[in-house]
Amino acid sequence: MPIRESDDVVRVRQAVRVQAVAAGLGLVDQTKIVTAASELARNTLDYGLGGTVRIETFTGNPRRGVRLTFEDNGPGIPDLERALTDGYTTGGGLGLGLSGARRLCNEFEIESVVGQGTRITIARWK
Amino acid sequence: MEDGFAALSKIVSERESEIVAHWRQLLVTASGGTGRIKDAEVEKQCRDFLSAFAAGLGAGATVATDPAFDSARELLGGVSQSRANQGFTPTETATFVFSLKEPLFEQVRASYPDDTARVASLGWDMTQILDQLGLYTMEVYQRSREDVVRRQQDEIAELSTPVVKLWEGILALPLIGTLDSARTQVVMENLLQAIVDQSADLAIIDITGVPTVDTLVAQHLLKTIAAARLMGADCIVSGIRPQIAQTMVHLGVELDVVSKATLADALALAFQRTGRTVVRKAVAKG
Ligand SMILES: Nc1ncnc2c1ncn2[C@@H]1O[C@H](COP(=O)(O)OP(=O)(O)O)[C@@H](O)[C@H]1O
Ligand SMILES: [Mg+2]
Numbered sequence: 423m424p425i426r427e428s429d430d431v432v433r434v435r436q437a438v439r440v441q442a443v444a445a446g447l448g449l450v451d452q453t454k455i456v457t458a459a460s461e462l463a464r465n466t467l468d469y470g471l472g473g474t475v476r477i478e479t480f481t482g483n484p485r486r487g488v489r490l491t492f493e494d495n496g497p498g499i500p501d502l503e504r505a506l507t508d509g510y511t512t513g514g515g516l517g518l519g520l521s522g523a524r525r526l527c528n529e530f531e532i533e534s535v536v537g538q539g540t541r542i543t544i545a546r547w548k
Numbered sequence: 549m550e551d552g553f554a555a556l557s558k559i560v561s562e563r564e565s566e567i568v569a570h571w572r573q574l575l576v577t578a579s580g581g582t583g584r585i586k587d588a589e590v591e592k593q594c595r596d597f598l599s600a601f602a603a604g605l606g607a608g609a610t611v612a613t614d615p616a617f618d619s620a621r622e623l624l625g626g627v628s629q630s631r632a633n634q635g636f637t638p639t640e641t642a643t644f645v646f647s648l649k650e651p652l653f654e655q656v657r658a659s660y661p662d663d664t665a666r667v668a669s670l671g672w673d674m675t676q677i678l679d680q681l682g683l684y685t686m687e688v689y690q691r692s693r694e695d696v697v698r699r700q701q702d703e704i705a706e707l708s709t710p711v712v713k714l715w716e717g718i719l720a721l722p723l724i725g726t727l728d729s730a731r732t733q734v735v736m737e738n739l740l741q742a743i744v745d746q747s748a749d750l751a752i753i754d755i756t757g758v759p760t761v762d763t764l765v766a767q768h769l770l771k772t773i774a775a776a777r778l779m780g781a782d783c784i785v786s787g788i789r790p791q792i793a794q795t796m797v798h799l800g801v802e803l804d805v806v807s808k809a810t811l812a813d814a815l816a817l818a819f820q821r822t823g824r825t826v827v828r829k830a831v832a833k834g
Pocket of ligand 2: 461464465515518519520
């Protein structure tokens with residue numbers, strides 16, 4: 423689904439919540455993946471200049487959960503390690519979105535090419 | 549043999565009056581005579597659409613997405629949108645296009661009384677294109693309904709940000725729903741104004757109704773708390789549900805204020821802080 427405006431962030435949260443429930447995640451895991459999704463969707467919008475998210479559920483053995491892939495064609499992140507440092511922000515935020523999302527998920531992968539864009543995949547399972 | 553779509557175009561323009569008369573009648577019957585849309589308006593919509601439809605077919609369009617159908621689609625979009633806004637059902641809205649099939653088919657038959665094969669093939673072409681336009685109508689309808697919902701959400705957001713006086717000097721701000729930046733600005737200003745107006749010492753911010761606390765929400769809360777402090781009021785945050793508390797810890801956000809599980813607990817603390825006690829007296833039964 424698209425992430426083009428602020429309301430899309432709300433829609434992403436709602437869609438992720440629905441999928442997390444469908445995948446059978448408990449309340450705590452739902453809240454964690456929804457919150458992580460909110461952070462990454464907001465970054466996609468604010469820093470990635472808009473993009474998309476793909477939401478997938480997996481219900482097979484041995485795990486049940488949700489996987490999200492955020493993609494944008496924005497400016498990219500020049501220094502990933504720095505961006506993942508608690509408190510680092512270039513946009514006047516708290517600088518806890520990326521690092522916090524990583525702590526909230528079981529899986530966290532980030533690829534970014536300066537001048538081309540950013541792709542982040544996260545998953546939460548039980 | 550003349551191409552099917554060109555033939556359809558000719559039939560539509562040459563027999564427009566017959567088609568419109570029949571079509572209008574079907575639309576009136578379908579709406580159950582509720583008269584929600586004025587007859588004159590329906591007639592105009594029918595005529596406008598038919599001429600745009602004939603023009604599109606004449607220009608060689610064979611699928612609904614063809615640029616030659618731009619003005620036909622635009623007209624349908626307008627019809628759909630106004631019906632969505634007026635609360636028409638999806639069926640009522642889609643009926644506009646679908647009920648054109650019968651009158652159009654009738655005129656196709658009348659044009660080729662002795663050629664059943666031709667009638668069948670034109671009928672098929674017509675059905676294909678009207679189905680596509682019908683689906684387009686539904687897409688616009690759906691989008692328009694979403695817009696209506698979005699507008700209502702905006703209105704609700706405006707409404708649901710009251711500052712409540714709980715006691716002399718004690719305010720409560722029950723937050724409900726999504727805290728986007730625009731709304732948070734309103735909330736914060738309301739709270740600060742109330743603190744000044746009522747010389748409040750304590751403000752309880754209750755987030756029971758906030759579904760997600762991410763770093764943006766946390767930042768808004770932190771700013772509000774800091775601003776309240778500058779105005780001389782301390783904040784207590786209540787209603788942080790356990791799963792939210794846990795998530796906040798992982799995010800690494802700390803609100804740096806006293807927090808209580810419920811608004812009631814927060815009020816009890818506020819009483820205590822302002823030197824008040826609540827005493828229960830025996831109540832006469834009867
Ligand atoms: N999709 C993205 N494209 C480009 N830069 C990004 C993207 N996501 C994050 N960043 C960079 O990483 C920094 C840290 O992000 P985050 O931890 O979410 O903190 P914040 O959003 O508060 O700035 C951002 O300030 C920004 O510079
Ligand atoms: Mg962020």
